[in-house]
Amino acid sequence: MALFMPNGTDVPETDAERADLDAIQALKESSAIEYKEDGNKFVKMGKKHYSDAIDCYTKAIGQKIPDTLHNSVCYANRAHVNLLLGNNRRAFEDAQEAIKFNRANVKAYFRGAKAALALKLIPEALDMAEKGLELDPLNTELKKIGDQAKAIHHEEDAKKKRDSEALEKAKKLTALLEGRTVNIGKATFNHLTEGRKPWVDKSAMIHWPVLFVHAEVMVSDFIEDFFEMDTFGGHLDINYGDGSPSLLWDTRHEYTRERVELYYLSNAAKPLSNKHVVRWLLENDVGRQFKDVNDDDDSDDYKKQRWVKVDERATLHSVLSRPDHIISGIPVFFVVATGTRFCKTFLSGGWSIP
Amino acid sequence: MAVDKDLEDLAFFLKSPSPNLRKAAVEIVQGLSGTDEGVRRLSSHASALFSPLVRILVEAEEVSKPAAEALVNLSQDVAVVDHSIRVGAVERAMELIGKPGSKLNKFMVMLLVNISNIDKGASRLLQEGDEKLAGLNIAKLVRFFSRFSSSEVAGDDEYEHVANILVNITRLEFGRKVVLDMSKGILRQILPQIDSRSVVRRQGVAGTVRNCCFDAETYLPSLLLASEFLWPALLLPLAGTKVYSELDTAKMPLELATPLSQEDRELETDPKVRVEACEAIYLLLLQEGGRRAFWAINGPRILELGYEEEEDPKVMEAFERVGALLVGGSGTDEEAVQA
Numbered sequence: 001m002a003l004f005m006p007n008g009t010d011v012p013e014t015d016a017e018r019a020d021l022d023a024i025q026a027l028k029e030s031s032a033i034e035y036k037e038d039g040n041k042f043v044k045m046g047k048k049h050y051s052d053a054i055d056c057y058t059k060a061i062g063q064k065i066p067d068t069l070h071n072s073v074c075y076a077n078r079a080h081v082n083l084l085l086g087n088n089r090r091a092f093e094d095a096q097e098a099i100k101f102n103r104a105n106v107k108a109y110f111r112g113a114k115a116a117l118a119l120k121l122i123p124e125a126l127d128m129a130e131k132g133l134e135l136d137p138l139n140t141e142l143k144k145i146g147d148q149a150k151a152i153h154h155e156e157d158a159k160k161k162r163d164s165e166a167l168e169k170a171k172k173l174t175a176l177l178e179g180r181t182v183n184i185g186k187a188t189f190n191h192l193t194e195g196r197k198p199w200v201d202k203s204a205m206i207h208w209p210v211l212f213v214h215a216e217v218m219v220s221d222f223i224e225d226f227f228e229m230d231t232f233g234g235h236l237d238i239n240y241g242d243g244s245p246s247l248l249w250d251t252r253h254e255y256t257r258e259r260v261e262l263y264y265l266s267n268a269a270k271p272l273s274n275k276h277v278v279r280w281l282l283e284n285d286v287g288r289q290f291k292d293v294n295d296d297d298d299s300d301d302y303k304k305q306r307w308v309k310v311d312e313r314a315t316l317h318s319v320l321s322r323p324d325h326i327i328s329g330i331p332v333f334f335v336v337a338t339g340t341r342f343c344k345t346f347l348s349g350g351w352s353i354p
Numbered sequence: 355m356a357v358d359k360d361l362e363d364l365a366f367f368l369k370s371p372s373p374n375l376r377k378a379a380v381e382i383v384q385g386l387s388g389t390d391e392g393v394r395r396l397s398s399h400a401s402a403l404f405s406p407l408v409r410i411l412v413e414a415e416e417v418s419k420p421a422a423e424a425l426v427n428l429s430q431d432v433a434v435v436d437h438s439i440r441v442g443a444v445e446r447a448m449e450l451i452g453k454p455g456s457k458l459n460k461f462m463v464m465l466l467v468n469i470s471n472i473d474k475g476a477s478r479l480l481q482e483g484d485e486k487l488a489g490l491n492i493a494k495l496v497r498f499f500s501r502f503s504s505s506e507v508a509g510d511d512e513y514e515h516v517a518n519i520l521v522n523i524t525r526l527e528f529g530r531k532v533v534l535d536m537s538k539g540i541l542r543q544i545l546p547q548i549d550s551r552s553v554v555r556r557q558g559v560a561g562t563v564r565n566c567c568f569d570a571e572t573y574l575p576s577l578l579l580a581s582e583f584l585w586p587a588l589l590l591p592l593a594g595t596k597v598y599s600e601l602d603t604a605k606m607p608l609e610l611a612t613p614l615s616q617e618d619r620e621l622e623t624d625p626k627v628r629v630e631a632c633e634a635i636y637l638l639l640l641q642e643g644g645r646r647a648f649w650a651i652n653g654p655r656i657l658e659l660g661y662e663e664e665e666d667p668k669v670m671e672a673f674e675r676v677g678a679l680l681v682g683g684s685g686t687d688e689e690a691v692q693a
Binding site: 229313 | 536571574575578579581582604605606607608611641642643646647649650651
């Protein structure tokens with residue numbers, strides 16, 4: 001029987017030496033047991049003594065006696081205290097060690113599974129719970145942990161599936177936009193549209209959420225479904241034609257069907273790369289712009305911006321696909337009324353987006 | 355099968371090293387091919403006659419032209435077409451089409467019309483199954499078709515009958531796929547031909563679009579994104595001759611509003627073109643997106659006024675079928691506008 005002796009030292013030869021070694025070994029064993037029992041006592045004494053308990057178990061383990069059951073219990077008990085202290089990583093490792101010393105230690109499996117669950121290590125939690133239940137099939141605590149781990153696993157799988165489907169959808173839409181030579185730039189009016197995005201119908205045609213902004217008062221109308229083949233005239237009829245609700249702020253009744261005109265700002269933003277368009281399509285938080293698009297780029301090669309009038313007979317597609325039309329997030333069109341003072345200011349370049 | 359010694363001799367002489375003999379043989383074949391009886395007789399020896407005739411196509415005009423004419427006549431027989439596909443007639447014709455100085459373009463196109471009349475021929479012409487080359491023949495033919503139109507060329511419209519080829523190939527699903535492939539832009543090239551002076555061209559465009567619309571469910575974007583050309587091509591032939599009021603044209607895109615506001619419009623005289631335009635619209639209206647787009651441009655108004663002037667019974671029937679669709683389920687815009 002070998003003690004922990006430094007390399008190169010001689011094996012004991014004389015009877016006397018052997019007797020001494022036996023005595024030391026017996027001391028170690030009784031110390032180990034004492035430390036373990038002290039640890040147990042400290043745990044019972046409550047929260048304030050948990051760290052003392054840990055110390056005791058550590059010392060018990062440190063005796064390195066050859067009793068595997070004893071070592072397993074020490075590790076398992078230390079795991080228990082670590083769990084109580086919230087040291088989940090350490091608890092998990094202790095449980096693993098406890099199992100190494102004794103593969104039948106049900107408590108170790110339970111504590112390991114609990115720690116793994118807290119650490120969100122779902123495969124490990126499932127594994128430990130399963131192994132523990134093999135030994136003790138009726139163990140309700142283990143079953144509970146196992147069920148919890150399974151539930152989280154299913155939820156994670158479902159989320160992964162949802163995320164990858166959303167990514168596919170976004171990639172498809174981006175490809176469709178590219179095919180239509182429609183450019184998207186960084187969004188500016190997200191807060192007005194509740195994070196809505198364009199969508200593809202079952203015929204692979206695109207529908208857009210569109211904003212009509214009354215520049216004079218910065219009051220906007222949100223059009224939920226502007227089909228890419230709809231004409232602007234059709235939507236103007238709905239918003240300003242007979243039977244449409246009156247605009248409360250339009251006290252002088254200037255914004256009538258005959259007088260409203262639509263404009264977009266050409267080159268309003270820098271076109272995003274496909275990768276960034278996909279990312280923007282996946283965003284669903286209102287107002288959160290993704291941060292790593294270089295802001296410096298906006299200042300370089302700034303193309304000339306001007307107000308471009310929209311022919312109300314045109315389809316949305318024909319306007320969006322123009323090379324000078326960069327959609328800043330979702331399509332925004334500014335509404336002015338002909339013959340108003342504001343309109344003059346607007347058209348002469350005296351007004352800009354606040 | 356009775357042995358036709360004369361034809362065997364002819365086949366022999368077609369391969370003769372003597373140009374005079376070849377010329378004589380070709381002219382005999384050409385003469386024979388001009389009658390139905392002659393074609394029937396010749397087709398029994400198709401395998402012997404066809405390949406030598408094809409080989410003669412690369413020779414001087416005085417032999418190649420009658421050979422080409424003979425081939426076109428022969429290819430009216432289905433058995434001959436079958437044989438011709440096997441000996442590479444499609445590929446040979448495509449090689450010869452568009453060659454500078456060639457006088458055979460018209461014949462080669464007509465040969466392809468006859469060959470593409472049967473599915474096997476159409477498929478071969480489409481290069482279906484060839485991943486790399488699929489549709490390239492058609493793209494080439496359409497390029498020539500659009501570049502040299504009846505209005506430009508004073509003399510012979512060599513590529514007129516590509517219109518028939520297009521109708522033939524779009525009877526196949528793969529043909530519709532090729533024509534509607536947005537990256538090839540074939541649809542946009544052929545749609546303006548609806549204005550052509552040649553009735554063959556106009557019938558071809560209308561027939562091709564009508565065939566393509568059978569796949570409107572799958573290829574709606576290919577059709578609607580070409581709206582700028584598609585609606586004028588389908589609606590102007592049906593719009594009648596009256597001048598449209600401003601109220602009517604206010605909702606229409608310029609490509610419709612402008613011509614419809616003009617006096618002395620030329621009516622589409624051919625009823626077949628009008629029927630096919632109606633049928634194409636019908637197929638588009640079966641799709642919700644098609645209906646919505648049609649209402650947006652005030653399409654129903656055009657059909658309404660066109661129907662009033664229509665007198666041909668078959669065309670009227672076609673109008674009525676479309677009308678039934680429009681009355682049954684209208685686009686969302688219509689309800690809003692009426693409100």
